[in-house]
Amino acid sequence: MSTSRRAEHYHHGDLRHALLEAAMAMLEAEGAAGLGLRELARVVGVSPAAPYRHFDSKGRLLEALAITGYQRFSTAMWAAERQSAPARRIGAMGQAYVRFALDNPNLFRLMFSPELKRDGRPSLRLAADAAFDTLKAVTAALPEGEKRVAALRAWAQVHGLAVLLLDGQIALRPGEDVDALVAAVIGAG
Amino acid sequence: MSTSRRAEHYHHGDLRHALLEAAMAMLEAEGAAGLGLRELARVVGVSPAAPYRHFDSKGRLLEALAITGYQRFSTAMWAAERQSAPARRIGAMGQAYVRFALDNPNLFRLMFSPELKRDGRPSLRLAADAAFDTLKAVTAALPEGEKRVAALRAWAQVHGLAVLLLDGQIALRPGEDVDALVAAVIGAG
DNA sequence: ACCTGAACACCGTTCAAGT
């Protein structure tokens, strides 16, 4: 009885999944720099070497987390697109973008971290490209020649707002909420 | 004769300055994560403990580098402001902003790194505030009620462009240069 | 006052060995 717990999970069952789950929690709690592979192994209850059966390196683990992040981001953006009337679409998607960043600060930072794409993994690029494709819905109604610049402008505005808010560079005024600020800034763009 | 080199620099003369100089070079070469305090000490030729006479921690060293970064940024922005006609001012300062980011990628990233302001050091905040005050020159001509939103819009656009370009998320088209892209994006803002 | 040497408590990663 006393050995069954360990024995039944010696081949952990789903160590890869358990690692990802715990790592995502640690990422959000402490940031990518504070996510230690040894500490992660400790939390999950395996030896320091065990994670290497499932991830070649810490970078690959972070990459997997970032891909999950891009998928969640895509879901949030498509939901905002679907649930809004065409006239409100730009605002709704911009607000969804900023809200995702503020709700998942360390995951969002990881998704844009330069350490990630060192060796340009294709699965990461694919997930990121799919995520940013959601933004193109915003410029669908514009004439062809203006699409690129309009899309970049909208993206830069909303991404800039997100990271400046995230880093505490923009202070919200008393009574001001994020949605109102986003609406004011991108509304006249 | 053989001992004079070491002896005359035992009290290093200006170890603090030498550390900052070498650290700035390492930062630009490898990023803040790749900047090791022990490696830094090795490069400068002192013991691993020596830097602690001048900086309480690695965080404080990075903070000093970031302050230098904000000062350089301010200089670049004021230069752009001074050298441009009023009508071209927004474009010139936006281009200076993005160019600073692309010319000093790891310094720029450090300036906006969340690890820095953990315990809200006042000298860092002062340097950052002074740097962003340069942006207010852009909205000086606008009516009072529109200043804040217009300033935030301009800042978000230009900062978003900078970080997206830095991370390789925006691909420049063949023959397209950064200044032209910045002009196109913020021109109609 | 400023720096060294040695130590402490960590890392990420590798690899032979166990089950």
Add this chain to the structure above:
DNA sequence: ACCTGAACACCGTTCAAGT
């Protein structure tokens, strides 16, 4: 096939001791 134990080469940081 999957995991452990022990090791390697590092970290940041501290502190008694040297000059």
